[in-house]
Every structure is written in structure tokens, then in C-alpha cells.
Amino acid sequence: MSDQNLVELQGIHKAFGDNVVLAGVDLSVARGEVIVIAGPSGSGKSTMLRCVNGLETADRGEITFDGRPVKPGKGLSALRAEIGFVFQQFHLFPHMSVLDNIVLAPVKVKGIARDAARTRGQELLERVGIAEKAHQFPAELSGGQQQRVAIARALAMDPKLMLFDEPTSALDPEMIREVLDVMRDLAREGMTMLVVTHEMGFAREVCDRLVFIDGGLIVEEGPPAEFFANAQSERAREFVDKIIHH
């Protein structure tokens, strides 16, 4: 079973009203693979990512995660518990301390003993470099620190897959680095990652494959170096030009 792809998307269509956002997307994600999804805004990148853990339901097409279908219904929560999701706006729970944010789901969803979960939570905070903030509240942290807590919160569930939806887009420039560093370490440790981002430096350095989406379709995909050096399609070349030479 373990040689099977972790995620499979087949013919994913999604429209919001008359606005077609995904027009037939196919994508396979191997275990341990790090994929950056790039493309102009409104191209369907985030929607595709949100379909993978069922935050959006595709109108047509099939998604499987670890061999199981991702679809609304009873099993969906159990699937989500194995998929970490990091949002652009962090979405930490403002009424809980940093450590409680991290401990909540392991204790209540997975049934891990609170003490063990707290120890592990503290370790994760250390790993993302903010162990000293454990007992503060989210609002007392900078954006970059909040995003690192959000990553630790997702990691606390021991996910098989991590989804990042523009994780640095809401951050001040000086905080982007610290979040990307955490993500880079995670990639090196072998985590399977799908990352929607405009950080092409990160893509070039970290990802195995770059997927370029435009108009709801995957226009081009391949190793990042190849993509940046000689993108095949007109639209991808335009995109590279804009990103690199702006």
C-alpha cells in the first residue's frame, strides 16, 4: 500500500455560481513529495487545495487521500484529522493560550492523554522556535509567530499531509523568512506537502515539483528549475517573467 500515491485528484470541477474555478484538474501526489502550486490570483489554486481536505466539495471528479475517498459524510472528519491545514490568516483560536491551541485536537479528537499532549506541544513549539510563548494568547504574538503556532497546531495531529494556503501572504516581509524556514525544515524531514504560495525562492529551493495553474487548469508542471528556466506555455512564461523581473 505504501507505494501508492498519497493523494489523487481526478477530473476535479468546481464552480461558484457561473464562475468556473476548477475546470478538470488531475494531480497525483507521492508520499514525501513537496509540491508548490503557483499561478495568478483567481486561478483556482486555493480552491484546489481546499478540495483536498473537503473544505470545498468538488462538483465533479474524485479525490482520494491514502486510498480513501474525500467526500462529505461520516468519514470526512477522520480524514481531516490526518491532514494538516495552514491558513493565510492563521485562524488560531483567540480564546485559548498558544499551548491549548496545540493540545486541543490531539486530546479531544485523537484521545491522547493531556499530559502527553502538552509535552509534545511544548516540543513542537520549540521546533518552530517559540517555546517561550506557550502560555500567551494568540493576540499577543506577531503574525509570523502566530503562523508558526498554526503550523505546530497542525503538526500536533501527526498528519500524513500538510496543506499550506498562502501561508506567508498576510505577513510583513521580515516575518516571511521565519515561517518559510519552518516549512523548509519540515520538507527536509520528509513531510508530504502541498503549498500554494507566491514565494518562488522557496519553490526553487525546496519543492520537488512545481504545478502551474491558470484558468482552473494545470497548465504546466515539472521540477522548479526547469519551470523557471524554460517554461513551455505562454502563460507560464508570462508568469515567470512577472515574478522574477518585477
Next chain:
Amino acid sequence: MIDVLTEHWSEFSSGWWVTVQIIAGSFGIAMVVGTFVAAFRIAPNKWLQRLGGLYVEVFRNIPLLVLLFISFAGLRRAGVDIGPWVAGIASLGLYTAAYVAEALRSGVFSVGKGQIEASLSLGFSYAETLRRIVLPQAFRTVIAPLGSLTIAMIKNSAIVGVSLLALPDLLKQARVVSARTFQTDETFFWAAVGYIILTGAATLIFRALEKRFAIAR
């Protein structure tokens, strides 16, 4: 002035205690029922939403006094005698619950959609998300309006006492003392003091709750 109070201490104190019991019971009912009604109104199910809406419209649009007459005298004539205590506490509690539900609902809308998605993506079900993430934040957002509702409820408890003759609350006892002593002004002055102690305590408690649980966003 003070002699009315000291000479009729047992009436005042027993009346005050009955009032305390009425508001404690009603408060419990109002919070529990109000929470459920609010949860119904935001549930992802049309019929539950309608049921919650119907509850609010019914209990918010009937005067409390009418509700008391229906629940006590009305039901008794129909052959159901639930007694003055149950009738009084339930009427005041269910009446206040409609307002609690509306306050909570507004609090729920202040909790962002991102909070719900974050909770769902951690593996919580929709119901668990409501219970662990949305409602705790909604409560914290509406502590101040809940305080106002509680104070209104304490004052409304006087209506329970005067309308259900068998419930000897603070106002009822004050009327008894006043009829016996003819010291009307003094008697009702002390009754007012008794109510102010309760509303003042509620004010302080809710202020402390707000300080303790307010969310920094």
C-alpha cells in the same frame, strides 16, 4: 425607617430568599434553553432553524404576565397543575431564554468563518466545532448583553411574585408588610434595596466575567 425592616425581618428575608431561588432557577433555564435555541437557529438544517426561530418569536412576543397566567391558571383549568414554583420559574426562564438566544446568535456571527474551518480541518465535527470553538467565543463576546438580560430578568421576577399569589417573593412579602404596618414608603424602600443588592451583585459578577474572559483579537 430601619424599624420596619428589623421588625419584619423574617418576612423580608424569606421573601428575598424566594426571589433568589426564582432568579437562580430561571437563570439556569434561560441559559440552557437559550443556548440550545441559538444552536438550532444556526444549525445547518432548515427545520431546526425554523424551530429555533419559532421559539424566539413566540416567547419574545407574549407579555411575561400573560405567559404566567397561561402556565399557571390556564394550565390548571385545562387539568394540568404544575404548581406556582414550576410555573413561575419556567415562565420567566423560557421568556428570558428567547432573548439569550438572540444575544448568543449575534455573538456567533462575530466568530469568523475561518475559526470554523480551522476547527473542521483539525478533525472536529460540525457539532463539536460549535461546542468547543464557536459557542465559547460567542459567550465571551456577549457577556455584557447577557448581563443586561440577567438584570432585566431579576427585575421581571417581581412580576412572577405579584401574579402568582402562592409565591411569596420579596415584592409579595413587601405588600404583606405594607398592608399590615401602613408604612408603605419605608416598606417598598427596603424592597427596592433588596432588589438592588441582587442586580448590583449581577452587575459585579458580569463585570468580573467580562474582565476575565474577554477575547483579545
